[in-house]
């Protein structure tokens with residue numbers, strides 16, 4: 001399988017809610033909600049988002065080297081790697097925080113250049129960071145609309161439409177199967193999984209076409225992680241492309257259509273779901289860590305060094321004969 005092929009599973013998915021306007025009202029509360037439209041829709045062929053040979057250096061540290069990946073509508077691309085693998089650097093490039101030093105990225109098949117996170121958001125690329133940018137003492141519905149409150153009336157009579165805001169949040173959470181009965185309760189009283197779910201629902205509501213999730217399950221127990229994975233599946237089934245960053249192959253495998261493995265800024269391969277087993281992903285990741293340890297022990301772990309190079313004795317999994325290495 002190559003990195004440009006779709007998995008059969010993804011091809012069958014339909015963007016059930018892709019045409020839906022926020023909360024099914026046809027309204028856009030602050031003019032921000034958008035129907036899913038334009039190129040990059042399922043079946044159009046162009047990935048929603050793609051990187052080609054992206055690299056990034058900070059001072060003397062090579063944070064990312066020649067990394068290519070893509071996310072298609074109705075698919076989940078998992079980016080896996082240990083600490084310092086370059087995951088955050090990759091998502092910051094995709095989210096418009098850092099420009100890449102080399103390579104390019106494309107939106108809907110056309111080269112793009114973001115100068116700020118706003119540019120990425122305007123193209124429907126929303127990033128949910130680990131800290132979620134929520135205010136714990138503020139209610140669920142207020143957090144949901146933070147900075148984009150719905151209003152009624154005009155000019156000096158313009159007022160925050162509280163009833164509509166609450167109704168919209170209730171409907172939106174319900175439509176994603178998120179079971180939070182009281183939208184007046186402070187966000188701080190929700191579980192970690194529920195908070196992640198609200199953040200995902202908020203991004204979906206405000207028109208995200210690509211959802212980048214920065215380690216959404218890393219601080220969660222098994223049950224709560226399962227809750228979040230279910231909402232990621234909901235977003236995917238609505239036709240969004242999801243980039244799911246994680247350390248955990250057991251979280252990635254059930255939900256992923258595509259798996260990009262990073263180690264010290266370097267791609268260890270990109271695999272389609274059909275071409276790799278969960279155990280192979282676990283082994284690939286463990287192998288990367290072992291090699292890193294070996295390099296450290298040998299005193300050869302200068303920053304950015306590619307410890308996955310093919311000349312390492314006994315390292316076979318990233319060789320051309322590895323399990324369906326995408327793009328080879």
Ligand SMILES: Nc1ncnc2c1ncn2[C@@H]1O[C@H](COP(=O)(O)OP(=O)(O)OP(=O)(O)O)[C@@H](O)[C@H]1O
Nearest residue numbers: 058061062063081082083084085086087088089090
């Ligand atoms: N702004 C920066 N300035 C200097 N070095 C940086 C910066 N951002 C990242 N790095 C370095 O780049 C490398 C990759 O970091 P990155 O944060 O992308 O990895 P990561 O996979 O997200 O790790 P973690 O899971 O620990 O967050 C690391 O060596 C890191 O120290």
